[in-house]
Amino acid sequence: xxxxxxxxxxxxxxxxxxxxxxxxxxxxxxxxxxxxxxxxxxxxxxxxxxxxxxxxxxxxxxxxxxxxxxxxxxxxxxxxxxxxxxxxxxxxxxxxxxxxxxxxxxxxxxxxxxxxxxxxxxxxxxxxxxxxxxxxxxxxxxxxxxxxxxxxxxxxxxxxxxxxxxxxxxxxxxxxxxxxxxxxxxxxxxxxxxxxxxxxxxxxxxxxxxxxxxxxxxxxxxxxxxxxxxxxxxxxxxxxxxxxxxxxxxxxxxxxxxxxxxxxxxxxxxxxxxxxxxxxxxxxxxxxxxxxxxxxxxxxxxxxxxxxxxxxxxxxxxxxxxxxxxxxxxxxxxxxxxxxxxxxxxxxxxxxxxxxxxxxxxxx
Numbered sequence: 177x178x179x180x181x182x183x184x185x186x187x188x189x190x191x192x193x194x195x196x197x198x199x200x201x202x203x204x205x206x207x208x209x210x211x212x213x214x215x216x217x218x219x220x221x222x223x224x225x226x227x228x229x230x231x232x233x234x235x236x237x238x239x240x241x242x243x244x245x246x247x248x249x250x251x252x253x254x255x256x257x258x259x260x261x262x263x264x265x266x267x268x269x270x271x272x273x274x275x276x277x278x279x280x281x282x283x284x285x286x287x288x289x290x291x292x293x294x295x296x297x298x299x300x301x302x303x304x305x306x307x308x309x310x311x312x313x314x315x316x317x318x319x320x321x322x323x324x325x326x327x328x329x330x331x332x333x334x335x336x337x338x339x340x341x342x343x344x345x346x347x348x349x350x351x352x353x354x355x356x357x358x359x360x361x362x363x364x365x366x367x368x369x370x371x372x373x374x375x376x377x378x379x380x381x382x383x384x385x386x387x388x389x390x391x392x393x394x395x396x397x398x399x400x401x402x403x404x405x406x407x408x409x410x411x412x413x414x415x416x417x418x419x420x421x422x423x424x425x426x427x428x429x430x431x432x433x434x435x436x437x438x439x440x441x442x443x444x445x446x447x448x449x450x451x452x453x454x455x456x457x458x459x460x461x462x463x464x465x466x467x468x469x470x471x472x473x474x475x476x477x478x479x480x481x482x483x484x485x486x487x488x489x490x491x492x493x494x495x496x497x498x499x500x501x502x503x504x505x506x507x508x509x510x511x512x513x514x515x516x517x518x519x520x521x522x523x524x525x526x527x528x529x530x531x532x533x534x535x536x537x538x539x540x
Contacts, residue, residue: 182409182539183330185442185468187501188532189221190214192448192474193250196413197225200330200406207330209241209404211413215253221530222254226264236301240269245415246399247288247353250475255291259302267301272313272400274305274337276346288353313400314339318421319428329406335425336401336417345398352394373506376481378518384456384485391418391452403429403440408540410439412462414446419455422446426461441537442466442499445487449479459490465497466535472502484510488519497522501532 180201188195195214200207208229213222229237245251258264275292295304305313307324315321318338325331345352377383391397399415401422414422430438443464446453448471467487471478488496500507503525509515511523526533 179538181536182407183404183411183441183537185411185444185535185537186225186532187444187468187470187499187535188214188218188225189472189501189526189530190218190470190532191250191502192471192476192478193218193248193253194245194415194444194448194470195222195254196444196470198404198411202328202330207240207406208238209243209330210239211243212245212251212415213254213258215250216257217253219254219257221532222258223261223264226258226266231265236265236267238267238269242268242271243400244271244273244291245401246274246395248395248416249287251415252287252291256287256294259294268303270303270306271295272305272307274312274314274342274398274400276349289350312342313337314342315421315425319424321425321429321432331405333403333405333429334400335403335429336415336421337398338421338425341394341397341418341421345394348394373509376509376512376515378515380485380515380519381489383482384489386451386482388451388480388482390420390455391416391447391450392420393418396447396453397421399446401446403438406539409441409537411442411444411535411537412438412440412464413444414453415444416447416453418446419453419458423455423458423461426458430461437461437463440464442468442535444468444470445479445483447478448476449483449487450476451480451482451486454480454483454486456486456490459486462490463492465491465494466499466537467496468499468501468535469507470501471507473504473506477506479507488521491521495520495522497524499524499533499535501526503529 184199186197193214194212196211198209322334396416397418399417401415401417449469469479
């Protein structure tokens with residue numbers, strides 16, 4: 177009998193954003209989580225995938241947990257269409273999303289504020305931070321970590337955000353929402369044919385060692401990020417979490433578990449493999465054979481070469497596999513035969529346009 181994977185992760189084609197569908201076998205059924213919805217252009221692909229979820233007897237489709245990691249459009253952009261789609265008829269066991277306890281007035285159509293008001297409306301099948309008694313999804317402190325789960329269910333260890341990151345965001349909530357919208361509009365207006373990318377150097381160690389400033393974005397700092405473990409398999413879902421939160425949280429987790437490095441089956445690289453988020457210090461605490469890159473390079477030209485050079489050169493033990501949910505010229509550079517021969521990594525790309533990739537993680 178063929179054994180079902182302990183974790184199946186569909187990395188949907190989310191343009192320059194994230195849309196991740198995770199499934200874990202639980203008893204005779206399946207525990208399902210959707211993490212982020214990508215920007216609005218992701219919606220057709222996301223909808224096609226969600227329509228494949230089985231209907232229950234009442235005609236609804238059930239998702240145990242919806243996580244909207246933070247307010248950036250590339251993570252939240254399709255959520256309104258998804259929740260308004262009557263054919264999908266989605267219902268949720270819980271929805272994790274952080275917003276200020278007292279939303280600023282006047283009413284706003286900006287995505288983060290609109291979602292917060294919808295969640296607060298009491299709409300059936302749309303609970304808000306139920307597992308947190310309606311309070312924000314947060315670690316106890318910098319270097320904290322909250323472990324959640326239940327008998328037979330996946331275990332989620334929340335590593336970001338820390339309370340101070342939300343404290344910094346709340347006073348600037350309205351300003352940051354407007355800034356997100358303005359930044360996206362400006363980037364779209366400037367978008368044109370991308371310049372050809374230079375070939376990657378053979379010396380990835382020098383590239384990896386380049387210094388870069390850490391991400392200081394308030395919205396990214398508020399990202400919900402966690403380690404998901406089930407039946408011996410594990411995946412680190414980093415959203416756009418910043419090193420200033422994720423590094424101390426991982427260090428504390430290593431101390432609690434008494435290990436030097438966290439062995440994890442896969443890592444969804446933070447901020448679409450930005451050099452400001454994927455640091456050498458972070459990677460030194462991880463040991464993973466799979467690194468997932470979610471981006472088609474639009475808007476901000478991720479992944480950064482320095483970030484992926486750090487991922488490849490930090491790997492010890494069995495070969496590394498880089499997973500890309502979009503097959504683009506910039507992403508394809510990491511598939512160069514001479515580069516793979518020199519560093520021993522593998523690459524996986526979608527089988528066709530608009531399908532993304534599926535990462536299956538076996539249990540132990």
